[in-house]
Amino acid sequence: MIALADCNTFFASVERALHPGLKGKPVCVLSSNDGNIVALTSEAKALGLRRGDPFFKVKDIIERNGVAVFSGNLMLYAAMSRRVQSIMRRTVERTECYSIDEQFLYLDGYGKGCDLVELMRGMVRQIALWTDIPVSVGIAQTKTLAKVASKFAKQYKGYGGVCMIDSDQKRRKALSLFELSDVWGIGPRSFAKLSALGVTTPLQFADKSGEWVMKYFHKPGYQTWLELNGHPCIDTSELIRRQTITTSRSFGNMISSKEDLKASVASFASSCCSTLRGQDSAAGRVSVFACSNRFREDLPQYGNIATRRLSVPSADTLEITAAVLDLVEEIYRPGILFKKSGVILSDITPGCCHHLLFDPVQKREERVELSETLDRMNHKYGVRTVGLAVAGSDREVWKNRKEHLTPNYLTDIDQIMTVKI
DNA sequence: TCTGGGGTCCTAGGACCC
């Protein structure tokens, strides 16, 4: 059996854990630039707010009802996620991090039936006691069914946070009651197609023949079908080393000058490179993209991407930044108001120092050392303590808006919480 | 005025190879 442990409305729960006065109150967390709602508690949902709502459109609902609003602070959430994960690893030996708020736990060898449910309930209580983060756990034979079970665990208080699907009878009942569009692997497109084909519940889908599923939904849909029928086939274990690394942002203010665009992508290149070195890899290809504001129909629209292959896979901030600045020359257009830009590293291979007979970069070892020194300094003294001048300062015009930011209580000694007694 | 960011996998089609 496998369990999925899912933190309930995770970002909002972290904010609530660090602001105890908000217990039982509506809380929303915003995306970067304070753009959209990305996480919200059930109390906020009850007011009609939805994930994805643009903040400016629902501001009046928020103000009228005294909803607590926070700018998303990913560093803070990642730190809390590590705490939650460590408690899960104390409970079960083999775990797999699927996302910042979800873990798969392999339960083979931990007994059957009630034992498993009690084991997981104990873990949920421990996490609540030590971190104040509410967690729902689903247990079943496959990851897709475990996800279904975890949603039931979240929905019905009576489960004590843990729901198990351990018989065919329970599986069929669960699938007949579950929302088809909430099944892991069935997105809006497949949902519409299934509806048109007369399939409206997960059970009806599971009861179709394999050939039928293959004909209309090909391999991904077939895998979901197998999993719903209790045959495990989705492997999520190979996600440790990323195949692409992207850093991109929407700007707080639109920009038109080439220098601002260059500053933004140079800053993103640094961030991509330190992630790359952090997983001990090198990238063989660098891309830069930029686009205008798609919501401003009154302005000329433009978007483009340019890619360069590096002669040797590299993790050198200087080399990759130089490539990124060159690529800006290819995509920049005067007169366009840019709203967003980004850097993508791909063709990623293990090992950060590659050698080639005709390497255009001199003294590559020293360059690698320089980059690693940057990483160490920024790790010790805080992000962007040292960087390339071309990436500009923290006050650049393209920087984000973040008006409701919670301090980095868990990761920065200078921002640690003050307690008054 | 204000509309997120970062990933994966699959498939089809084109270009090229012998």
Add this chain to the structure above:
DNA sequence: TCTGGGGTCCTAGGACCC
């Protein structure tokens, strides 16, 4: 009238996930 067979690699686009 009929016009090889069997591959690889790359790219773009679509669909999905959190």
